[in-house]
Amino acid sequence: MTIPEYDSVFRKKLFADQVALVTGGGTGIGRAIAHELAALGATVVVAARREEPLLETVAEITEAGGSADHVIVNIREADDVEAMVSAVVERHGRLDLLVNNAGGQFPSPAEHISPNGWRTVVDLNLNGTFLVTRAAFNAWMGEHGGSIVSVVADMWNGFPYMSHTGAARAAVANMTMSLAVEWGSRGVRVNAVAPGTIYSSGMSTYDEEFQRTAAQQSSRIPAGRVGTESEASAAVVFLLSRAAAFITGETLRVDGGGSLLKAPMVPVEAHRNMPTYEGFHLAREIPEEWLPQA
């Protein structure tokens, strides 16, 4: 099958002569970003732990007329990360664009997350993102400038049953602001994109029950639907581009308005376990019909 070039809304040679590194670029949102950047003229290096999806994405991009390469990496390992960034600069001579897209987590009530489970998710989504960002700055961007975008999540009002990733992604949004300030004078912009529920191939890594819950999110999203991989990619590409030259330290929501609603992602169980406080004897007591019915 012939692979057509990515149908980007951006100008064809936007990233000509630039080199981009996309972590997690072999699958889902990362794969879409890799395709879009390559269609816009960048040489794209995709990096992750499994070689097969990386090779497939590289082959697709090459077939579509773009330039791509891959590196195997576990972003939780500092030595791996250093080797990845060195390989990109050695092979391609520069590193202009970094997309911290690799990430993931598992749904679980907080009390059942083991210490190692918590550490693993924070290591991947926060520490891994920091390691890659730091390595890209030290190896290239600190001297030559560049643009960094990290993919986080809709953690704005907490992330029930995903507390580990919520904490890690909020930390990345905060790190994004710190680094934007520290590195502005070096010509490096640092931003993030916070996707809501995106119908990415990554969704199929979850069990059926979770996927059903995710599908039901449509009814609480003002856009009336979940998002596409391309919609997440377009936001990342915009922030990487010169069109965003005056934007740094920002986390852009790509969630169809979902994060604006007060409705929780998961329903609150009816209970009477939260005692009220009435410090004033003339205060109104909450009447029975205003309390949850068991």
Ligand SMILES: CCCCCCC/C=C/C(=O)SCCNC(=O)CCNC(=O)[C@H](O)C(C)(C)COP(=O)(O)OP(=O)(O)OC[C@H]1O[C@@H](n2cnc3c(N)ncnc32)[C@H](O)[C@@H]1OP(=O)(O)O
């Ligand atoms: C309400 C719906 C809203 C929908 C919004 C959706 C928003 C987000 C969507 C996405 O991100 S899409 C998909 C992205 N992709 C993934 O998430 C990938 C899948 N996840 C993983 O690969 C793992 O979760 C991982 C932990 C991130 C990495 O796993 P790794 O193989 O490195 O770890 P392990 O060695 O297997 O485990 C380490 C540690 O973690 C515990 N653990 C792992 N999975 C689970 C689980 N499902 N439940 C409970 N605990 C888990 C595991 O037991 C280990 O701990 P110890 O046993 O050693 O204590």
Ligand SMILES: NC(=O)C1=CN([C@@H]2O[C@H](COP(=O)(O)OP(=O)(O)OC[C@H]3O[C@@H](n4cnc5c(N)ncnc54)[C@H](OP(=O)(O)O)[C@@H]3O)[C@@H](O)[C@H]2O)C=CC1
């Ligand atoms: N889909 C959605 O609704 C949302 C997704 N996100 C985030 O967007 C990003 C992309 O997700 P999506 O495309 O949906 O899902 P995917 O599961 O397809 O993408 C995750 C990618 O990260 C890579 N990865 C995971 N762990 C590591 C690691 N330790 N080192 C290097 N690479 C790693 C995976 O490759 P490999 O396993 O080969 O290493 C994979 O390519 C993730 O950070 C995800 O959490 C955020 C909000 C919503």
